[in-house]
Amino acid sequence: MDKEFNPALQFDAFTAGIEDGGLRSSSSITIIVCYILANCQEKITAQNIIDALVDGKIANYFEVSNAISKMIKKGHIVENDDDTLKITADCGFLIDIVENDLPLTIREKSIELVRKLAAVEVNKKENKVTIEKKDNAYLITLHVSDIDTDFMVLTLTVPTEAQAQVIKEKFQQKPAEVYENLMNSIFN
Numbered sequence: 001m002d003k004e005f006n007p008a009l010q011f012d013a014f015t016a017g018i019e020d021g022g023l024r025s026s027s028s029i030t031i032i033v034c035y036i037l038a039n040c041q042e043k044i045t046a047q048n049i050i051d052a053l054v055d056g057k058i059a060n061y062f063e064v065s066n067a068i069s070k071m072i073k074k075g076h077i078v079e080n081d082d083d084t085l086k087i088t089a090d091c092g093f094l095i096d097i098v099e100n101d102l103p104l105t106i107r108e109k110s111i112e113l114v115r116k117l118a119a120v121e122v123n124k125k126e127n128k129v130t131i132e133k134k135d136n137a138y139l140i141t142l143h144v145s146d147i148d149t150d151f152m153v154l155t156l157t158v159p160t161e162a163q164a165q166v167i168k169e170k171f172q173q174k175p176a177e178v179y180e181n182l183m184n185s186i187f188n
Helices: 026-039 046-055 061-074 089-101 104-126 161-173 175-187
Strands: 077-079 085-087 129-134 137-146 149-158
Touching (some): 026 046, 026 077, 026 085, 026 089, 046 061, 061 077, 104 161, 137 161, 149 175, 161 175
Antiparallel strands (some): 077 085
């Protein structure tokens, strides 16, 4: 019985750090990278993709990094001046394969994780946070901004640097929600 050769089914990738159901072939990892870039409207960097696939335990760090690097060298992906990535027409053939060879759950989880990471990265760039040690406390200043205008600047005093870091991370995940909740509290 002759079986059709499908490179996506070759288990040739490092599997350290991935869960059952994660990607175990180099070609599948390459395909998911193209699929993510083709299906996310957000500006996405290589690091966004790497972090999402690794944090989601979908693929190994070295395999994802290698796939992105190879695709840039081959011209399937272009890296812009702002470090964001975009696919070229050459990547189209890989995306067609995805529908049949990669599980829907992997595709959906990958897109969701990348979008979240890309949003946090944009929030970090647009909404500045500073932490300053003053006497026996830490001042954390949060800026909710739109381009070059601050809508809100809030300074909090906390006793430890660890608390300041937690506030910074939580704020950068959802600065608009922090602003909205504060405004609702003031006006209700």
